[in-house]
Amino acid sequence: MKTKASGKILIVEDHPIFRMGLKDMIDSEPDLSVCAEAEDVDTAIGFVISCCPDLAIVDLSLKNSSGFDLVCQIHQNYNFCRTLVLSMHEEALYAERCLLAGAQGYLMKQEASESVVTAIRNILNGQIHVSSRIMSRLLNVFTRQSEPEQASPLAAISDRELEIFKMIGCGLTSKEIAVRLNLSIKTVGTYRERIKEKLNLKNASELIRHAVIWVETGVFKGS
Structure with missing residues (x-):
């Protein structure tokens, strides 16, 4: 049987209540723990260096900064840390951009409460985590099939x-x-x-x- 991955999680989110909910959810898992929390890119990079998290959960909309920039920086300079992106914006628009920038997963904020732990485990086990809809889009791109739905x-x-x-x-x-x-x-x-x-x-x-x-x-x- 496949074992569950364990890991230290950095939460990068500028809404305190949402951040608190994520922390409580993750810390309730016996093999996962939140090692640090940040609300902007500079603070997050500091924690990546000092805490060496296994995964960073990154909101694209951060305090005075861009979560997308953070994803790029982590991918380019700290490849020991994987990233899971959270966003309220169009999945079809942002998911592919984030994956190309180096993220290992993308999750709509509306789905976070039901799916975030599953997403974390999948990514820590070396998988890419996106919705079945986005996976279908990516497969269409790789196989050069036409996209049936109109792009944004x-x-x-x-x-x-x-x-x-x-x-x-x-x-x-x-x-x-x-x-x-x-x-x-x-x-x-x-x-x-x-x-x-x-x-x-x-x-x-x-x-x-x-x-x-x-x-x-x-x-x-x-x-």
Whole structure:
């Protein structure tokens, strides 16, 4: 019989109540334990170095930072630590991006209470954990089969453009985005124009409106 993997878990989540629920759930398992908690990328990296967790559970929306950036950093520099991504946004849009960035699993936040322990065990046992829907999409890609369902319009924009679109939806100005991402305001303006063009949005007002709706609901319906 296959043995259950055991491991130390780092939780990277900026909502205290949700983080507390995850911790209680994981610590109730006899072979799993939460070794540290963080709410931003810098703190999380510090704990990765000091605690050497076997797995980090990473929310894509973090305090003043991006969980996607954290996934990339862990994959590139700390490959002893696997990552399981949590998100409220479109699974079809983010799951593949996160896996390509180095994550070993993706879980919608709505499903976390029922599936997080299973996801942790699967990943610690060397498996990739995604929904059957996403696995089917990935298999279609690998076998070069056509995708029967229409992809989200947001699939057309790059990872950086998606990150900026999300920041716009969170109410950040171009200046604030430039500071956050260490870019010039002109470069942020160029990204905004590219996003509008790719999403067929006519002006800045439409861009902001659709970005806000997407951040609040996790759904982009197009113009």
